[in-house]
Amino acid sequence: MMPITLEARWGQLAARLGLSAALREATYRQLAAAYEASGRHYHSLTHIRKLLETAEQHKELVLDAEVMQLAIWFHDAVYNPLRDDNEARSAGLAQEFMAQTTLPPARRQRVAFLIERTKDHTQPQPAADTDLHFFLDADLQILGAAEADYWQYARQVRQEYRLVPDVLYRRGRRQVLEKLLNSPVLYHTPAFRQRLDAAARRNLRAELRQWEKGGL
Template sequence: MMPTTLEARWGQLATRLGLPVTLRDATYRQLTAAYESSGRHYHSLAHIRKLLETAEQHKALVHDAEVVQLAIWFHDVVYNPIRDDNEVRSAALAQEFLAKTSFPAERRQRVSFLIERTKDHTQPQPAADTDLHLFLDADLQILGAAEADYWQYARQVRQEYRLVPDILYRRGRKQVLEKLLGAPVLFQTPLFREKLDTAARRNLQAELRQWEKGGL
């Protein structure tokens, strides 16, 4: 059974990786400090928990659970809204951590690969990579959430960009929404596509209309 607390989840993963206690604890402190920093509103520990729970719920689709879980833990560890290299920097931190472990080099690179693919969910994805597809869909599932949850997410993202003036944020956010709506595929797995695509496009359209009216 999957542990219920995030610390216990990390501890279970650390045990499977054979981490010494000092590295396990130091890395957990590093991760929680990043996700609990004052500028985080959506990209927080709650987001990490949701992805870990989703991966567990769909574990039958996962081939390399440790790689997927590591990608989840590290994929937003660096999150600066005014930079465009967060994914690369997050992957670099994952590699810095994994270099201290006996995790095989090929699997280390897989962790970075999964993280870096979150930079643009609308890009074509490699076929038949079910771990990548599930990871990306878990990361994007908020788009197809219930209306109230989606609007909470939209407001939280705006809070993360609070230093960006409304006129600039509105322009940038509309571009993001239009790009997502223009993507022929939002969700990579048939399961998530069937379950969430219609709701996601409805939510995205609603937010886009709201920005066209002036804002949230």
Template sequence: MTPTTLEARWQQLNARLGVPEALRDTTFRQLAAAYEGSGRHYHTLTHIRTLLETQAQHPEPLHDPEVVQLAVWFHDAVYNPLRDDNEVRSAQLAQEFMAKTSLPAERRQRVVFLIERTKDHTQPQPATDTDLHFFLDADLQILGAAEADYWQYARQVRQEYRLVPDILYRRGRRQVLEKLLLTPVLYQTPGFRQRLDAAARLNLQAELRQWEKGGL
């Protein structure tokens, strides 16, 4: 899927939701500019493309696929590695967009909820919320990627935190890796868990060992 096709997917989604064309165009440019900012290396339009493709290939139908797609588009729209409120601010940006549409309040709140749940994937999740489970698992699938892809991801994240000194980044990254490894359930859905859990834990352990040796 090329960036042009990404825009086409955005247009198709918003056409189904009855969003005016001018608002669609303006918002796509805003999102594209955010995701392709100079400080982005992993959290880019490529990440959005991956999640949208994953949804398209998902074997089980979602209850509200359009809400999930909106959450995909906005979930990393605000990304400042030096702040801890990116998810809230991304959700606010989504709210500002949806307030200009005819999307019902219940669906708007679902988009906000999905985005805000990405703040900490290790927290217990509502047991029956299968759309949330899919969204979180798709967002976290990079952890179980092939070894070369995982290391590329790890280096890209380090680039995004380039303003953080190595000694501080190493400490923080190790805490993140250890927390993920201690999480009994990394993936909420059986399919993701079966395909990715073992590989994800191996990747996380390998990166943790690398930081214990000094760095990537």
């Protein structure tokens, strides 16, 4: 069986939300253009595909599949490494899109909430919000990836911040790594925690040591 394309995945979701074919296609082109922009190296359509596949593989853990898929599609739609409001702007873009769908207001707000919570994965999260936990864990699964995949991710993120001088990037990246390592909880979902936590902390410590030596 041929794997389903990203465009087909989007089309199926948008059709369930009551969009016309023309609007489905126009919105996909808008999203694809954002994720395929020249400055994207990690936060690209490959990242979106990975999250959608993860949600599909763990569908028993997801209560609202449509909300989850919308949050995945839009969570990095706006991504400017030199700004700190990307999550809010991505949520706003999602809201503009969802206003054209049959999705009820409460579920639209839910999508925006999930997106906005990706601003800081180390902040305390609502204890009973299992869909939020899954979404955040899926977004951070790269941290616990195989060593070669993690280093590719780290280099891709550096490329996205290519306009930031090394001395400034090194300082900022070390702060991010230290904050993640000091967080008592990296993964909220038991399955993710068991499978990825130890590897993620090992990868984070390795990158931190590399920056202390001077860089990647």
